[in-house]
Amino acid sequence: MQTQQHPARDDPAHGFTVAAVCRLLARAAVAAVHAPSVLNTQPWRWRIEHDTALLYADRDRGLPTIDPDGRLLTLSCGAALHHACVTLAAEGADFAVEPLPTGHGPDAIAVVHYRGPALPPPLAQPLANAIMARRSDRRPFAARPVPDEALNPLRSAAERCGAHLQVAWARDLGDMAEAAAQAAQAALTDPAYRAELATWLRRPGEGHDGVPTDTLSTAGQRKVPLRDFTATGYPGGLHSTNDLDDRHARYGIIVTDGDGPGDWLTAGVALSAVLLTATAERLATSTMSDLVEHGTARHTVRRILGGVGYPAIGVRIGVPADDTLPARAPRRPAAEVIEVVADPLSVVPAPDAT
Numbered sequence: 001m002q003t004q005q006h007p008a009r010d011d012p013a014h015g016f017t018v019a020a021v022c023r024l025l026a027r028a029a030v031a032a033v034h035a036p037s038v039l040n041t042q043p044w045r046w047r048i049e050h051d052t053a054l055l056y057a058d059r060d061r062g063l064p065t066i067d068p069d070g071r072l073l074t075l076s077c078g079a080a081l082h083h084a085c086v087t088l089a090a091e092g093a094d095f096a097v098e099p100l101p102t103g104h105g106p107d108a109i110a111v112v113h114y115r116g117p118a119l120p121p122p123l124a125q126p127l128a129n130a131i132m133a134r135r136s137d138r139r140p141f142a143a144r145p146v147p148d149e150a151l152n153p154l155r156s157a158a159e160r161c162g163a164h165l166q167v168a169w170a171r172d173l174g175d176m177a178e179a180a181a182q183a184a185q186a187a188l189t190d191p192a193y194r195a196e197l198a199t200w201l202r203r204p205g206e207g208h209d210g211v212p213t214d215t216l217s218t219a220g221q222r223k224v225p226l227r228d229f230t231a232t233g234y235p236g237g238l239h240s241t242n243d244l245d246d247r248h249a250r251y252g253i254i255v256t257d258g259d260g261p262g263d264w265l266t267a268g269v270a271l272s273a274v275l276l277t278a279t280a281e282r283l284a285t286s287t288m289s290d291l292v293e294h295g296t297a298r299h300t301v302r303r304i305l306g307g308v309g310y311p312a313i314g315v316r317i318g319v320p321a322d323d324t325l326p327a328r329a330p331r332r333p334a335a336e337v338i339e340v341v342a343d344p345l346s347v348v349p350a351p352d353a354t
C-alpha cells in the first residue's frame, strides 16, 4: 500500500520540525504575494513564527485620499489571506484562522495557526493552480454570454467565505453605469484623488508595485465604464473602437452583512475566492472598487441590493476574448514582505502523537 507523504512531515513518528512548518507557511505567504490589491499597493507583511503565520496591514502603503478608512486596504489583505489559505489547503495542511486577533498590535489582520496534516479538500488544488494563472483582465471580453450556471460556483465561493456575490441583472446596469459615472466625476473633480491615482501608475517594467499602463484598457463603449485612469493625465492603454465592446460582461457585487473591518476582511477573502474560482472555470475577471469608493457611487450601488447588505467591491466577469493573457502586474520580492522567525531545532508535536 502506498502511503501519502505530507510535505511538512520531517519526523513521521513524533511530529513536525518547526523548520518544516515554517517552510510550509512561508510557501503560503509567497503565494499570497500574488493576490490582487487596490492599485497593486500590496499593503501587507507576513511574520512566520513557529507554527503560526501573522498577517499585518502595511499602512504606509495605504491610500489616504482614495481609501481613508482603510477599507480597500483591508480587502486587499483579505485577498492575500485567502491566497495563503488556499495554498495551505492544497498542500494538505489543517489550520485555523483567527481574524483581527488581539495582542498583536493594531495592524494585525489575521493569525493562521498550523494544526497538522489533512487531506486536501477537492477544490483546493484547482484554486491553488489558479493563483498564478489569474490576472486582472480589463480588455473587452468575447462576444459570448457567460452562461448563468457558470456563475453559480462563484456565488457559492463567496457564500462559503461568509459574504455574497450578487450578479447584476440587465435592469441593474443603469444603476451600475450611474455609479461608475459618479465615481469618475468624483475623481475628475478632486486633484488629491487624481494625484494619488497617478502615484500608483507605472510604466511597463517599472518597479515592483503599482498599476503598469500596459495592463489598462480604454476600450470604446462599455455598459459600465472601468476606472478612468486618464484622469491622471495618462493618455490611455490598449485601444479598441468597437461600440459593442464588452456587451456580454457581467457585473458582480461582493456584499457583506455588516460594514466594519471584520466585514471588509471577509469581503477580501470572498473576492479572492470568487476571482480564483472564475479563473479555474476559465472565466476572465477584473475588479472594480471605484464603484464603492465614493459615498455617492456606493449609495447608488446599494440601491441594486435593495438596501440590504453593504457593497464591498465590484467584479467584472466574462468569457476571455482569446487565449492571450493580459500583461502581468509586478510584485514585490517575497523577502521584502515575509519575515521568518524560527528555532529550527524545536519540534511541534503532531496532534496524533500526543
Ligand SMILES: Cc1cc2nc3c(=O)[nH]c(=O)nc-3n(C[C@H](O)[C@H](O)[C@H](O)COP(=O)(O)O)c2cc1C
Residues within 6 Å of the ligand: 034, 035, 036, 037, 038, 039, 040, 072, 073, 075, 076, 079, 134, 135, 136, 137, 138, 210, 211, 226, 227, 286, 287, 288, 289, 290, 291, 313, 328, 329
Ligand atoms: C480592493 C481592490 C480594489 C481594486 N480596484 C480596482 C479598480 O477599481 N479598477 C481596476 O481596474 N482594478 C482594480 N483592482 C485590481 C488591481 O488593480 C490589481 O489586482 C493589481 O493591479 C494587481 O494586478 P493583478 O490583479 O493582475 O494581479 C482592485 C483590486 C483590489 C484587491
